[in-house]
Amino acid sequence: MLKQQHLVSVAVMLLLAMVLFNLPEQVAIRIKAGIGGLFLPLFGLAAAGQTVLDSGVSATMSRRTLLRELANTRTENQQLAVRAMQGEEALRENERLRQLLGWQKQSPWNIKPARVIARDTAAWWRTLRIDLGTRDGVRPGLPVLVREGLIGKTGAVSLTTSEVILIGDPNCRVAVLVRETGEMGVMLGMSEGVFDHRLIDLSHLPRNSSVKPGQTVYTSGLGGVFPAGLPVGTIVDSRSVGHGLYTEARVRLAADVSKTREVAVLFP
Amino acid sequence: MKEILINNALTFLLLLAAFVAVFLQAAWDLPRNLLGVPLNLLPPLMVFAAFRTGVTAISLLAGLGGLFSDALSANPLGVSMLPLLCVGLAIHHWRELILQEFAYARFIVGFIASAAAPLLTLMIIMTLGKRTLAGWGFVWHWMIMALTGGLLTPLSFWLLDAAAARLVPSPVVHPSFRPDREIKRGRY
Numbered sequence: 086m087l088k089q090q091h092l093v094s095v096a097v098m099l100l101l102a103m104v105l106f107n108l109p110e111q112v113a114i115r116i117k118a119g120i121g122g123l124f125l126p127l128f129g130l131a132a133a134g135q136t137v138l139d140s141g142v143s144a145t146m147s148r149r150t151l152l153r154e155l156a157n158t159r160t161e162n163q164q165l166a167v168r169a170m171q172g173e174e175a176l177r178e179n180e181r182l183r184q185l186l187g188w189q190k191q192s193p194w195n196i197k198p199a200r201v202i203a204r205d206t207a208a209w210w211r212t213l214r215i216d217l218g219t220r221d222g223v224r225p226g227l228p229v230l231v232r233e234g235l236i237g238k239t240g241a242v243s244l245t246t247s248e249v250i251l252i253g254d255p256n257c258r259v260a261v262l263v264r265e266t267g268e269m270g271v272m273l274g275m276s277e278g279v280f281d282h283r284l285i286d287l288s289h290l291p292r293n294s295s296v297k298p299g300q301t302v303y304t305s306g307l308g309g310v311f312p313a314g315l316p317v318g319t320i321v322d323s324r325s326v327g328h329g330l331y332t333e334a335r336v337r338l339a340a341d342v343s344k345t346r347e348v349a350v351l352f353p
Numbered sequence: 354m355k356e357i358l359i360n361n362a363l364t365f366l367l368l369l370a371a372f373v374a375v376f377l378q379a380a381w382d383l384p385r386n387l388l389g390v391p392l393n394l395l396p397p398l399m400v401f402a403a404f405r406t407g408v409t410a411i412s413l414l415a416g417l418g419g420l421f422s423d424a425l426s427a428n429p430l431g432v433s434m435l436p437l438l439c440v441g442l443a444i445h446h447w448r449e450l451i452l453q454e455f456a457y458a459r460f461i462v463g464f465i466a467s468a469a470a471p472l473l474t475l476m477i478i479m480t481l482g483k484r485t486l487a488g489w490g491f492v493w494h495w496m497i498m499a500l501t502g503g504l505l506t507p508l509s510f511w512l513l514d515a516a517a518a519r520l521v522p523s524p525v526v527h528p529s530f531r532p533d534r535e536i537k538r539g540r541y
Contacts, residue, residue, distance in 0.1 A: 108430065207422075
């Protein structure tokens with residue numbers, strides 16, 4: 086027999102839960118942001134600790150290692166500068182051709198770097214939190230990427246932080262294109278694989294799809310959220326599903342989000 | 354009066370621990386990278402609260418801990434409160450029947466609590482019509498969460514008991530000597 090005190094506390098909690106479940110979405114997001122704001126000093130402290138640790142590691146590195154890293158960075162910088170020049174030339178050519186065809190002018194995307202401050206506390210979502218918010222111009226639905234490729238899009242945004250919904254989460258669907266075959270599909274959710282969190286299902290490929298392992302997957306630009314041409318991953322395997330109606334493939338994501346500390350938000 | 358003070362101090366300690374626990378769940382990557390799932394530190398705290406405190410502290414821990422956890426997650430707001438409360442009240446109800454001073458008993462209760470809380474949370478989320486990542490692969494993650502929760506429960510008892518011993522003043526022991534009751538022995 087439950088005591089009266091137990092019943093009262095359960096009733097109060099049930100009532101509170103019902104009120105919270107039925108709140109308008111914007112109000113719930115604001116309350117979440119308010120409660121999440123209580124953790125900001127701790128996140129700041131953790132970031133400062135990480136910076137101190139990193140600088141401590143740098144201070145103890147040998148001169149030889151630092152010189153080697155400097156040489157590597159210089160080489161990489163030169164390669165990137167050449168690629169940037171080629172890219173700029175391609176952009177100019179693209180712009181000229183678009184003008185000739187009378188197509189709409191494309192505005193370039195701007196990048197804003199952000200630091201990952203937290204990851205989802207629940208195991209059934211794939212989200213993380215970054216230190217950019219509405220005061221930095223972030224709004225829901227902006228693409229988020231790292232050096233290796235696309236990782237997701239922004240979700241709920243507060244004044245100083247934003248939620249990033251990662252590829253693989255049911256709330257982040259990405260229209261993609263297999264570069265080698267030109268076939269289009271949609272990145273849906275995480276594969277049933279337990280040990281590899283980078284395996285994502287690519288669905289809605291044509292029935293007679295010719296995708297092969299190792300082929301590269303890029304954003305197609307369809308849907309309007311993600312710009313075309315951002316690398317997403319590589320095909321691992323494929324199978325026929327839905328009684329042969331369409332093909333599904335597993336894609337290994339290019340970016341490993343579990344080790345990511347810095348990301349970039351794309352602004353149109 | 355003193356009992357109220359002790360209870361309030363313990364409740365404050367539990368809420369502070371819940372705040373830090375949720376922060377660690379969100380910001381500490383090492384366990385997540387090692388195990389593949391985030392640590393779930395609230396059920397072990399709830400087991401401690403169920404054994405050591407009353408219904409008020411359990412309700413506060415469930416309410417605030419659940420809200421803290423949901424605020425740093427994509428969970429709908431308030432979804433983690435009820436499962437924590439159910440787990441806490443169930444253990445509190447049967448606390449007299451559990452050999453709570455033994456580490457293995459704490460492990461088993463922590464294991465069950467850590468298995469039940471996420472499952473109930475997931476059931477509520479699905480009842481609300483939200484799509485999650487939970488599939489067959491989640492069973493493995495769920496087992497890891499339950500096991501780590503069980504292992505962390507005796508540790509949380511050890512840590513919180515030590516912290517409570519420092520925070521809560523130990524009761525003053527009055528000597529039995531009273532000058533008005535002194536027996537003066539004579540020769541006979």
